[in-house]
Amino acid sequence: MAKKSWSTRQLAELAGTTVKTVRHYHRVGLLDEPERSRNGYKNYQVAHLMRLMQITRMRELGLSLAEIGAMGRADEDPDQALAMMDAKLAKTIERLQRIRAELAVFFKHRAPLGTPAPFESIAEALSERDRALITIYSQVFDSGALGDIRKLLGEHTDAEEELEQLPSDADDATVEALAYRLAPVIAGHQARFPWMAEPGKASSKGEKFALEGIVPAVAELYNAAQLRVLARTHEIIKKEHSAP
Template sequence: MAWSTRQIAELAGTTVNTVRHYHETGLLDEPERRSNGYKEYGVPHLLRLLQIRRLRDLSVPLARIELMGRADEDPVEAFRALDAELASSIERLERARAELALVLRHSAPLDLPPGFSAGARTLSERDRSMIMIYSQIYDESALSDLRQILEETPRTDSDKEFDDLPPDADRATRLRLAQYFAPIIKELQAGYPWLTDPESRSSKSAATLETTMVASLRQLYNPAQRDVMYLADLIVRGKTDERLDGNDEGTEP
């Protein structure tokens, strides 16, 4: 009994294009041709197609199926390696599903790293942007602390005022906000000492951390907001300059 390409594809539960692809990749030997030029497939071709289908159902990549046909490839070891890969994929998918469940539960935006969805609705777009950047420059222990800080630090009207602060906000407003945030920052630094030494929790080099933070602050915050942060830092450190003493000019840190 011999079959045409279409017939053997139907018999094996696949398509003509797939059979041709297996020929091109070397997974399936080319059959002999009849005198009229048509391919003539036999039982060995059918069995090979069924074997390939079985391996594909087990998620074996085509490249590995080709290796399994070689004499130096141990199929048992290959399956063990595949099992480990599948276990890793399942774990990754389970984490993704758990995170997606949080996103759905809290109607959270997707522009946040894993674990930050619970408090996402209270965050401004700027906050979310900074968290995404933090996820690339800080290690997991730092991110865990940041998640805890967000969960334990409720947003206030002053946070909203800071978010909406215009670039030309007057000195009194900037100073008032700095005085409001300074004790909060000081308390956070006492609870999380690494906040005063961010390099100790960075996943990147000191130079990368600094350039990333400087660029992020300059592009995400306007001059008045940066001035508030600068003034608050001066207050926390017990320092002073003319702006704390009454000068009306702001300076970008």
């Protein structure tokens, strides 16, 4: 009696998957190639169906193809397979719990999604410019520096508020006067948080990376008069620090 077998299409239909998927599993080495008949057609047996169903089930349980491949034949060592899946689920649960905790903070403070930690609690009160800056800072500075920036954003001085509102056509006298009011504020920040005098040192990715991230952003987000104030402010601070 001739040995019964299935074609690729029949195997895929029995397993509830597609011919394309079966062929992909062959390519990545998860499913053994079957023998072929004289006319060249593949002849799948029960073992192929069982393996395909096993792969399908493990995919449903959340394992990636790479993980399934690394696991080998799960039916030969079910304890190892179950332990791997349990460990993966534990990590997934931990990740989802962390995400839920972060979402709770967003809900509590009505912070826009995408607000980096630790700025969620003040995000609603920030200007559009500050929101853009903290997004960039979060990619440049380490967690300690971000915590310091968070503190300062909650302590805006009158001079800093005036800089925020300064029009682009402000005259030289206005720029100079504001720079002199702002200089002691910035110097105070630098005394309180020394890394602010050399911001590149607070970047885990290096000073060059920090400057390449911050400088273009500041140039785009501040108008011409504000940039003049900032430049003049740093000149004043540098001059005062270099004075005998």
